[in-house]
Amino acid sequence: MDPEYRLAVTGMSTHLKVALLVPTRNAKSQKSIDFLDWLRRVDQQTLQPEWKRAIDSHSQDGTQEALAASGWELTVISPEDFDHGRTRNQLWQGTDADICVFMTQDALWAETGGLACLLEPFQDPKVAVVSARQLPRPGAGLLEAQARVFNYPSQSWVAEASDIPRQGVKAAFVSNSCAAWRRSALALIGGFPETLMGEDTLAAARLLQKGWKVAYSVDAVVYHSHAYSTLSEARRYFDIGVFHRSHPEYLTTLGKPEGEGKAFVKHQFRWLARQKAYACFPGAILRLFGKYGAYRLGRDFLAWIPPRFRPYLSAHPDWWQAHSPF
Numbered sequence: 608m609d610p611e612y613r614l615a616v617t618g619m620s621t622h623l624k625v626a627l628l629v630p631t632r633n634a635k636s637q638k639s640i641d642f643l644d645w646l647r648r649v650d651q652q653t654l655q656p657e658w659k660r661a662i663d664s665h666s667q668d669g670t671q672e673a674l675a676a677s678g679w680e681l682t683v684i685s686p687e688d689f690d691h692g693r694t695r696n697q698l699w700q701g702t703d704a705d706i707c708v709f710m711t712q713d714a715l716w717a718e719t720g721g722l723a724c725l726l727e728p729f730q731d732p733k734v735a736v737v738s739a740r741q742l743p744r745p746g747a748g749l750l751e752a753q754a755r756v757f758n759y760p761s762q763s764w765v766a767e768a769s770d771i772p773r774q775g776v777k778a779a780f781v782s783n784s785c786a787a788w789r790r791s792a793l794a795l796i797g798g799f800p801e802t803l804m805g806e807d808t809l810a811a812a813r814l815l816q817k818g819w820k821v822a823y824s825v826d827a828v829v830y831h832s833h834a835y836s837t838l839s840e841a842r843r844y845f846d847i848g849v850f851h852r853s854h855p856e857y858l859t860t861l862g863k864p865e866g867e868g869k870a871f872v873k874h875q876f877r878w879l880a881r882q883k884a885y886a887c888f889p890g891a892i893l894r895l896f897g898k899y900g901a902y903r904l905g906r907d908f909l910a911w912i913p914p915r916f917r918p919y920l921s922a923h924p925d926w927w928q929a930h931s932p933f
Contacts, residue, residue, distance in 0.1 A: 625726070626658035626704035630694050632686065634712035636668040639744055639833070646677045648716040654723040658702045664689045670712075687928045692799035692806035695783065699793060707790050709783040709807075714831040717742065725787050725827035734765065735792035735819035736811055739785035739827040749887055750894070751832045753878040757871055765822045768815045775862045779811040779821060785829045792819055803926055805850040805857070812860050837894050841901040842922040848905025849921070868899075 627649065634642040649659070660680040663671050674681050682697070699707040706726060716722070721739065728737045740759045743752040758780070766778040786807060793799070796813045799806040811821045835843065851858055858864070872895060879887050904912070904920070918924035 623705045623726075623729075624658075624703065625654070625656040625706045625708060625722075626660060626699065626702040627656040627708045627710065627722075628658075628695065628698035629661050629710045629712060630664070630689065630698070631661050631666060631670050631674065631712045632664040632689070633666045633668045634670040635666070635673055637713060639713045640715050640830070642670065642712060643673060645712065645715055646673060648719075650677065651719045652716065652722045653720050654726070656704075656708065656722070658704060660698055660701060662689075662694050662698055686925045689925065690801050690930075691783075691804055692801040695806065696798040699788070699790065700798065703790075705790055706787050707793065708787045709785070710829075711784045711831070713833075714739075714741070714784040714829040715744070717828040717830055721827045721829065725785070725824055727826070728763075728765065728822040728824055729787070729789065731765070731820065731822075733767075733818070733820045734789070734822050735814045736781055736786055736788045736807075737822040737824055737827070738781050739829050740823070740825045741782065741784065741829055741831045743832040744830045747832050748834060749879065749882055749884050750875070750891060751834055753875050754871075755832050756878065757874045759823075761825060763823055763825045765820050766815070767820045768818065771815065771861060776808075776864050776867055779808050779815055779861055780823070781807040781811040781821060783807040784831050785827070800854070802853060803849050803921070803923060803930070804846050805854070809850075809854055809857050812857055816860060837890070837897055839922065840894060841897040842920060844898040845901040845905040845920045846922050848902040848907070849909060850905075852906045852909055 634645070658680065659678060660682075661674050662682045662684060663674070664684055664686040671681060671683065684694070695709060698709075706729065708722065708725065725737055725739055728734045741755055742759070743755045747755075766774055771778045783806070792814055793810070795817065796810060799810050802809065815821060851864070875891060876888070879885070879891065901920070909917070912920070914927075918927040921927060
């Protein structure tokens with residue numbers, strides 16, 4: 608095996624270098640988790656990265672000071688300069704790490720061995736990326752928790768191109784809320800694409816096409832979920848529609864997402880029924896119509912929407928100031 612791929616997790620010898628990379632914006636004032644606890648849990652990991660780097664979108668709440676006090680390298684950009692792909696490329700291209708671990712400011716390590724577990728699948732030299740399991744944050748609502756149960760199952764898996772006919776879009780399922788990438792694989796595809804969202808799954812799809820594998824580890828666990836309102840969730844699905852419209856090759860490679868959407872709907876109502884949460888049915892139905900309508904609006908009818916109105920429909924309004932995909 609190439610020395611680049613020798614990995615020491617759980618007792619094996621290695622010289623693998625790891626970078627922990629995170630984009631931030633007003634992390635100290637977020638309501639979902641305590642950012643100082645987030646920093647502490649990073650420092651408590653049994654495997655410590657050689658680099659801890661953040662790019663901050665001009666926070667005004669003490670986030671930058673907290674990162675500096677914890678020993679993070681910090682770059683500051685304006686909010687309108689943030690792009691999910693380009694900003695993360697700036698983070699990983701600034702190191703010579705072998706493994707680049709991306710997190711978001713609201714994904715909280717559940718255990719001190721989480722980072723070490725996330726790296727274990729790289730013992731297979733063809734694994735390009737590994738996603739962590741995401742559990743609902745403490746106090747999460749039923750719909751919030753159900754989305755995590757559906758998307759993050761209790762069994763690990765590894766997918767390659769031959770699995771696409773069976774798994775469809777799930778074969779490239781990756782979340783940069785907590786995922787580790789082999790730097791050489793990222794470099795092979797030129798890094799993450801510049802896009803409104805979905806830079807992680809699009810990069811994973813491209814790597815599958817080039818013969819790499821995509822993995823999911825249930826042993827690396829973070830708490831990460833969102834209490835989206837009906838409107839904020841619709842805006843997120845509008846962005847997903849724009850992403851699919853902007854990158855038709857993604858759907859050409861993996862197939863249409865409607866099958867996965869139907870599976871999600873069935874799982875949601877079965878989940879609510881098992882919880883005897885029948886009062887949640889009307890709200891869940893309203894959300895489903897809102898999400899599907901917003902998705903179709905972004906994917907099929909974006910050209911009909913005047914550019915000045917598009918930021919109001921999006922979960923990332925700042926992005927539209929510097930981009931005009933159509």
